[in-house]
Amino acid sequence: MPVLGWRWLLALSSAPCFVLLVFFPLTPESPRYLCSVGRTMDATVILEKIARMNSSSLPPGILTYGPKKKADKRLDNSETALLITEEGNSGIDENSSSKPTGINAPREFWSHDLIRSTFLLWFIYLANYFAYYGIILLTSELSNHQSWCTSVGTNFMQSKDVNLYRDLLVTSLAEFPGLVLAALMVDRIGRKVSLVIMLLMCCVFLAPLAVHLGQGSVTTLLFCARTCIMGSFAVLYVYTPEIYPASSRNTGVGITSSLGRIGSIISPLVTVGLLENCHQKEAVYFMDLMLFLAAVACTLIPLETKGCQIQ
Numbered sequence: 001m002p003v004l005g006w007r008w009l010l011a012l013s014s015a016p017c018f019v020l021l022v023f024f025p026l027t028p029e030s031p032r033y034l035c036s037v038g039r040t041m042d043a044t045v046i047l048e049k050i051a052r053m054n055s056s057s058l059p060p061g062i063l064t065y066g067p068k069k070k071a072d073k074r075l076d077n078s079e080t081a082l083l084i085t086e087e088g089n090s091g092i093d094e095n096s097s098s099k100p101t102g103i104n105a106p107r108e109f110w111s112h113d114l115i116r117s118t119f120l121l122w123f124i125y126l127a128n129y130f131a132y133y134g135i136i137l138l139t140s141e142l143s144n145h146q147s148w149c150t151s152v153g154t155n156f157m158q159s160k161d162v163n164l165y166r167d168l169l170v171t172s173l174a175e176f177p178g179l180v181l182a183a184l185m186v187d188r189i190g191r192k193v194s195l196v197i198m199l200l201m202c203c204v205f206l207a208p209l210a211v212h213l214g215q216g217s218v219t220t221l222l223f224c225a226r227t228c229i230m231g232s233f234a235v236l237y238v239y240t241p242e243i244y245p246a247s248s249r250n251t252g253v254g255i256t257s258s259l260g261r262i263g264s265i266i267s268p269l270v271t272v273g274l275l276e277n278c279h280q281k282e283a284v285y286f287m288d289l290m291l292f293l294a295a296v297a298c299t300l301i302p303l304e305t306k307g308c309q310i311q
Contacts, residue, residue, distance in 0.1 A: 001165065032246065035065035108248040117243050118252070120297045124195075125260025127294035128236065131202065132229050133267040134287045135222060139171050140164060141275050142209065142218045167219050174223045178230030182238075185231075190306040191239040192298055195232060199295040202228035203288045210284040242305035263290075 001009045031043035044063045051058050108114060185194040205225040209218065237253075244252035274283035 035063070040065060108245070108252075114244070114252075117301050117303060118256070120301050121240060121243070121256050122259050123297050124236065124294045125256050126263040127290040127297075128199075128229065128232055128263070129260045130263030130267045130270075131206075131287050131291050132226075132233070133264050134271045134283075135171075135206070135226050135229060137268060137271045137275075138209065138283070139168055139222050139226075141272075142222070167215075167222070170219055171222045171226050174226040175230040178227040179234050181227065182231040182234035186235050186238055187306065190304050191235055191242070192301060192304050195235045195239065195298045196295045198228045198232035198235060199291045199298065202232065203291045203295075206284055206288055206291070210281040212280075239305060242308070243301075243303055 028046050028049070029042070031046050034040070034043035034046070040063050044058075047058055047063070110118075182194065182198070185197070189197075202225050205221050205228065209221055213221070240253050240256060241249050270286065271283050274280075274286070
């Protein structure tokens with residue numbers, strides 16, 4: 001960035017995303033979707049490949065696709081399901097379609113079983129996005145060697161110190177151990193406990209930043225905080241799809257993630273606004289408050305999906 005400017009930085013950072021296009025043809029399609037459009041043979045091939053990868057085999061029978069009434073009767077409409085049966089009537093029930101489920105999915109969020117979890121997840125996502133970008137902004141502001149309250153006429157956001165880019169690189173690398181830590185915890189101690197631990201640990205690492213510390217201490221604490229917030233995101237993106245049933249899963253995850261972006265929008269306004277007015281302590285404590293409330297919200301979600309069959 002000091003040599004080429006932010007435009008080249010953005011362009012070069014975006015280039016690796018195009019590599020993903022190469023892998024899209026190799027990604028298997030959803031068997032449930034294939035059945036819904038009449039491609040049951042293709043769905044069977046994918047299910048057989050999944051079974052082989054897991055050193056298992058499919059139950060004997062023929063793959064069929066038909067309506068299945070929801071046992072808990074949360075909705076009036078039926079939900080389609082994948083069935084493996086010994087019966088010979090394979091194929092698709094013409095009266096069954098996956099199209100209405102996308103329209104009726106929002107209704108399911110307000111059902112008795114999901115409304116509490118939905119609102120709690122919305123807040124948890126908002127707090128996570130707020131804290132994630134708040135930590136990045138703290139890195140850019142705390143990692144330079146200048147005083148917080150610079151003299152009049154000095155641009156607060158235009159530090160060209162090489163140490164700033166070094167610290168941004170170091171703290172960005174913290175996301176890798178965060179993902180590994182989440183992977184090790186999520187199936188051992190559960191989704192909710194893992195998420196609460198990550199959020200509270202992030203609070204712990206952020207709290208000392210309310211006072212002025214040495215550069216090494218600041219970088220270490222920011223590294224640990226970013227590890228925890230990234231681990232929290234990893235657990236969330238495992239946990240959220242497991243809460244919603246198949247008929248509303250994509251819609252539920254999409255709306256929840258989209259509302260969480262509100263936290264991304266207000267984080268720069270709040271964090272930078274406080275820092276520019278020499279309110280370092282308030283900026284850090286506000287992030288800690290959001291993370292703590294998110295941890296409390298997580299404990300109030302009624303469902304733990306560890307070891308459970310997804311709906």
